[in-house]
Amino acid sequence: MIFASDNWAGASDKVMAALAEANAGPSPAYGVDEITRRLEARMADLFETDVAVFLVATGTGANALSIAAFAPPWGAVLCHEGAHLASDECGAPEFFAGTKTVGLPGARAKLDPATVTAALMELPAGVVHHSQPAVLSLTNATELGTVYTPDEVAALSAVARTRRMAVHMDGARLANAISHLEVAPSALTWRAGVDVLSFGATKGGAFMAEAVVLFDRSRAEAMGYLRKRAGQLVSKHRFVAAQFDAWLDDEHWLDLADHANAMAARLAAGLRQAEKARLAWEPQANEVFAYMAPETAAALRERGATFYEWTMTGLPAEDGPRGREQLYRLVASFRTTEEEVDAFLGAIR
Known part of the structure; x- marks a missing residue:
């Protein structure tokens, strides 16, 4: 009777078989392999838009790098007070981005536009004594098992845009949110205003596979350097890609x-x-x-x-x-x- 965490569950048979297949022979390192190229095309099809995909080993890495790509060191990142970003990343976003994390209240782990608007009023623009709002981070599904709808994400994104903030989504359990809502991945992400997604496969049936998905491709060059500097560029990259590729194949x-x-x-x-x-x-x-x-x-x-x-x-x-x-x-x-x-x-x- 194991109900501690979906991290305890291991990987699906299909994902494990893909790892064994990827191990059959040599392959170029650092993400220039055939499996990675196939996965990048699959991700573009999945999200119905051109995306830049950066695979990493951990969700903490994906979240911290997503923030670092969009926030200057004097920036503030707004998120729910119970979000991983605020309470379970051991300060990784602050370490890699130099930012200030501002945790906000919200019923059942969800933010609402009024709360975010009020928080922005406490961080006036152009005042050097205050961190400047840079990123709004939403977790979907949330840490309390609730789900943001596309309309809710769009409403929060609209508030963020009033201060030219980027919108990040922590999608460690995005698959579960999409399963509940029965919507296209695009509807819950970039079409609703999300600029960057931490896309998690680990909790959902992979061995160790996370991705930073950039809907704003102008950040792609910087992300390449950020990933390497953070120690998240896996040399045998094909093994991370193979997990994702099998996980996404045929709606597995x-x-x-x-x-x-x-x-x-x-x-x-x-x-x-x-x-x-x-x-x-x-x-x-x-x-x-x-x-x-x-x-x-x-x-x-x-x-x-x-x-x-x-x-x-x-x-x-x-x-x-x-x-x-x-x-x-x-x-x-x-x-x-x-x-x-x-x-x-x-x-x-």
Whole structure:
């Protein structure tokens, strides 16, 4: 009963087979190989526009380099206070870009235009005493399992444009967001105003594969140098490309996300009927948040369940705990089975 993280799930058989195939013989290094060229064309088709693609090994690297490509050292990056960029990157964006990260509140890990507008008023233009707004970063799906719609992304992008800010999307779980919304990747990214995407395959079924996707190709030359300087230019580049290529082939990535989301929905349906747990809010992707008494969580762990306690800081009153409840996160992956979900729900009963 593994619900700790989709990072625990390993890689799909198709991705692993692609790695073995890429290992069959020698190939040029540093991204000039045939697999990388094929992947770049596939990415352009996927997003329905010409893109520049820079593969990296980690999501932290993708996020930090995305910010560094668009923000000067005196720039401010606005994001949700619970976003990875603000709380889980160990200062990597500040290190590589020299920027100031400004975490903003928002219900269920989502920003709204009014909050961003108010924050921009606190950073007046042309005042050397203040960092200047440079990037608005949105996470989709969010750290609380909710999803921005294309209209919501477009509305936030419009606010960013009033200060000539770039818009970054942390898409570590973009596949799960697209699975939930059933929209084209282009609708949720560049057509809604996104300039740069951290596109994650690792959580969704790859071994270790992340990408910086530039919709603004004018930043491509700088990104090449930034990636190398950050130690993220993988010499045997074809092995990262092979994972992405197989993951995207024949909508395999969406099949994996569909399954993870379906298992989360099955888990949520059972928790709605449970007496010793309750849903904190309705999940929209593959993360489920539930309230339980600490002793209930302890008993579940004794029976072999793995999941994390989660912070309740910043939650609105309607999403808050009752009495002694604690908030817990349960994550379904492409490898989660119906039997695993049902075993967890049986243990709760």
